Amino acid sequence: GAVVSQHPSRVICKSGTSVKIECRSLDFQATTMFWYRQFPKQSLMLMATSNEGSKATYEQGVEKDKFLINHASLTLSTLTVTSAHPEDSSFYICSAMRGAGNQPQHFGDGTRLSIL
Amino acid sequence: QKEVEQDPGPLSVPEGAIVSLNCTYSNSAFQYFMWYRQYSRKGPELLMYTYSSGNKEDGRFTAQVDKSSKYISLFIRDSQPSDSATYLCAMSVSGTASKLTFGTGTRLQVTL
Numbered sequence: 298g299a300v301v302s303q304h305p306s307r308v309i310c311k312s313g314t315s316v317k318i319e320c321r322s323l324d325f326q327a328t329t330m331f332w333y334r335q336f337p338k339q340s341l342m343l344m345a346t347s348n349e350g351s352k353a354t355y356e357q358g359v360e361k362d363k364f365l366i367n368h369a370s371l372t373l374s375t376l377t378v379t380s381a382h383p384e385d386s387s388f389y390i391c392s393a394m395r396g397a398g399n400q401p402q403h404f405g406d407g408t409r410l411s412i413l
Numbered sequence: 414q415k416e417v418e419q420d421p422g423p424l425s426v427p428e429g430a431i432v433s434l435n436c437t438y439s440n441s442a443f444q445y446f447m448w449y450r451q452y453s454r455k456g457p458e459l460l461m462y463t464y465s466s467g468n469k470e471d472g473r474f475t476a477q478v479d480k481s482s483k484y485i486s487l488f489i490r491d492s493q494p495s496d497s498a499t500y501l502c503a504m505s506v507s508g509t510a511s512k513l514t515f516g517t518g519t520r521l522q523v524t525l
Contacts, residue, residue: 338517343513401459404456407455
């Protein structure tokens, strides 16, 4: 099956630090990648949709200057949480879609971010 | 009211039981329906993917969609301890390239 790798799996850092999370599709080219946030006992909430070579589309209420997304190649998208604060602590998960059309989204294993 | 409602559980069943997991939704425009399994500290893994109403079977798993009732189900036959996980339903309006709306997930525990 499709493999999506997400790195790092766990980050603990001080308030004010910027954190970069990578999402890679290992065995397919992903024209579209998605970034989600998941709070404990809550649904995955879509933050943004990332298309290779173009600007990301952010969901309502998500600050694009706070959560910078770059999708520079067909196998890599990055999410940078800038000047992170404790309220940004969460589980961040990416997913990737193979090619075009109605292919299902395949998810990475997530990054648990803890801001002290 | 949430767009997608899912009982969080936990649901505990003995090994070999038939498990029924359900979601209800309010947006009649949803047409694509998915079930994901998520183990602790892992990302969701796609189990089933269906379009519109009807049934789909894959091994021990059967997905049912009833659009008239805005109700979807996942059945697991001959449940195993390895099926213990959180099961998430997800749905979208215009295909998987568009926004997926998830349920909160049902935690399933299959006991020996």
